Amino acid sequence: MDLIKQYVNKRKGSYFLSVILAIIGVVAGLFSYVYMAKIIVNILEGISDISIYKSLCLMILLLFVIKEIAAGISTSISHTATFNSLGEIRNDISKKLFKMPLGDVLSRSSGELKNIIIEQVDSMETSLAHLVPEFTANLVGPVLLFIYMFTLDWRLTLLSLIPFVVGMATMMSVMNAHYKEMFGKSVAIGQHMNNSIVEYINGIEVIKTFNQSESSYKKYADAVYNNASFYYNWMGESMNRVAIGRLLSPMGIITIIPFGILFYINGSIDLGNLITLIVLSFATVSSILKIMNYMDDMSRISTITSEIGKILDSRELENEEKGISEKDYSIKLENIEFSYEEDKKVIDDISFDINPNSVSALVGPSGSGKSTLAKLIAGFWNVDKGNIKIGGVDTRHMSLEKLSSLISFVSQDNFLFDMSIKENIRIGKKDASDEEIIEVCKKSACHDFIMNLSDGYDTKVGEGGGHLSGGERQRISIARAMLKDAPIIILDEATSYIDPENEALIQNALANLVAGKTLLIIAHRLKTVTDADKIFVINNGKLDAEGSHEELLKSSSLYKEMYESSLRGEENA
Structure with missing residues (x-):
């Protein structure tokens, strides 16, 4: 009452x-x-x-x-x-x-x-x-x-x-x-x-x-x-x-x-x-x-x-605007711990730095905690212990709106609403003009297939984007993230649903999306991240190793095993 x-x-x-x-x-x-x-x-x-x-x-x-x-x-x-x-x-x-x-x-x-x-x-x-x-x-x-x-x-x-x-x-x-x-x-x-x-x-x-x-x-x-x-x-x-x-x-x-x-x-x-x-x-x-x-x-x-x-009355994310401006778009994790359930750590005392305007990757076995780390950085959860900082500012000292404006998160299953393609893309920037939407669609390689649809940009995508293929949904999600123009991009298995004939289009779209940004990639196919500035190997919720591709092949047996397994899988495909 x-x-x-x-x-x-x-x-x-x-x-x-x-x-x-x-x-x-x-x-x-x-x-x-x-x-x-x-x-x-x-x-x-x-x-x-x-x-x-x-x-x-x-x-x-x-x-x-x-x-x-x-x-x-x-x-x-x-x-x-x-x-x-x-x-x-x-x-x-x-x-x-x-x-x-x-x-x-x-x-x-x-x-x-x-x-x-x-x-x-x-x-x-x-x-x-x-x-x-x-x-x-x-x-x-x-x-x-x-x-x-x-x-x-x-x-x-x-x-x-x-x-x-x-x-x-x-x-x-x-x-x-x-x-x-x-x-x-x-x-x-x-x-x-x-x-x-x-x-x-x-x-x-x-x-x-x-x-x-x-x-x-x-x-x-x-x-x-x-x-x-x-x-x-x-x-x-x-x-x-x-x-x-x-x-x-x-x-x-x-x-x-x-x-x-x-x-x-x-x-x-x-x-x-x-x-x-x-x-x-x-x-x-x-x-x-x-x-x-x-x-x-x-x-x-x-x-x-x-x-x-x-x-x-449910608990809220512990974000409180402190009015502190970030000095750059670097990401720093300090002794991070996190559990979905009490006494069952998913992330255990992880610390690493991501430099601004760099390309970094999180790799590791399935269930190792890669996607969880990415979502912690994006502010979907608060950490149990430790700190996540962007540009030297603790993310908990930013409002959720501010944190959201800094990060574009593109995952393997981005959701599309049952409305027009144009309105789904405009979610990235609510006051975007039609011209801006068309421009990002050209950069994300989806303008041509959109124009071939019955109603073009006004075509309704169906519940969850069900009227479109996985690759089409993915390209629209990339266009939406590109329109948002956030300085930090997180790609969580963003090319997992893409067929080989469209992969080149998606990779070009992603290249346009991440140009000049701080980029963090979560990937199972290690071939896609060999050129990253730094790769972090996650295993059982812990940081197993970090370094460039060449460095890890020499220093990390887990990374080497995963990379060779990935190559064998592609040869047999």
Whole structure:
């Protein structure tokens, strides 16, 4: 609930006005029953003056008009404020994901994140748009009407509440700790179902290739069935008490009529007040019952906000802008240690220097920690121990935006968004002109294939760039990095998806990208980095050796073995 208060307080003026208008609407609707009761009493007393009935009917009509206008404006204001709040929550989650360590983001499945950002944030709409004004109004309105009823006869007013209290107690017995526990389970089961659906869709190609449709579909179907079965059983055990409570709550008439008749017979209440109290008992209870429609939201909101809060309260990268300018674009690692999991070091006490405007390479066996080092330098994670400095400035003393502006990261699986080629490239520089985009595309050897597409630069690439080949996606990624024009370039297996006939094009594109930059390459094919100024050999998270290609052939048995193995692999290819 604290999370809701945080966003409500930002727009408390709008919500306050919405609550006031909602109260006016509810009170107007409730007090129309007072005039209805007067019409009934006048009829029973035999009054035949039509003008009296006209004025009473006009008053009822006026109150209904006030009710509808006030409720309509209140709803409009609360929804506007709510959708702005939901948009802000989603923006805050997106910003938080940017500030979180990459590993913490990737540890959550895409189905889980989608469920939180879309479904769970959407489910807060009822609570914010309706709960705040309508719950308050439907509580204040009946209280005012009960005060009026007390002035007519306090005995019957209290008696009319007995069925309501019993009914409410029966319904509220459902909203206990068990309900909260079950709702928490429902969220987990729903997320599991979302994960299964996303996995089934994303893996459809593998499923078809290996003829695993039956087993894969069964996993997906079981998740959907378990979700439905859970809700069926949960609602089944809860609905009996809710149904009994809803039946009893509006039955104030079973106490007010017999005692009312008794009081009327002994002369302690007149007929007019008795009829008015009977009519108003229906009005007050029906209004309070509307509150029950929001009790379910109140019970589950803590679970929903807890899931959202887990993201918003997650640890962030320890980057704080100190306003210190880097003297150059050198990179220095000092006694770096890093673990994805506690007590399981991936990087163990590594130190080395990368000179500005130089070409350096990280090589080593698969799983040695090369890509992890590159991502640490790029600021995707904070190191556990040690320091990474760019131009003499600790990267943790730079804002994430500043650090991002210094580095272009081109990996083997750069992601393309489901929008036009032009807009995907413009991510590198949001204010780039079409001419600038075309120019970098020519330098990255992708202008010609783009012009052969149906819509040229306006061609949509599909989800993840699925409408393009691996080589085409890679060249667009290089164009995007080239447009960014960062002084430091990190290439993480950037040519791994390239077929031989396109490799020359990609290598020329990369040469244009890295000209005059500080370049760090992570590669398995050692032939591509033999001309590097310095090569760092990483093995089991440690720095095994460093030097030029020729130096390492003499000093590092691991490097020599890897290089010779790489040559044999290319000869056999």
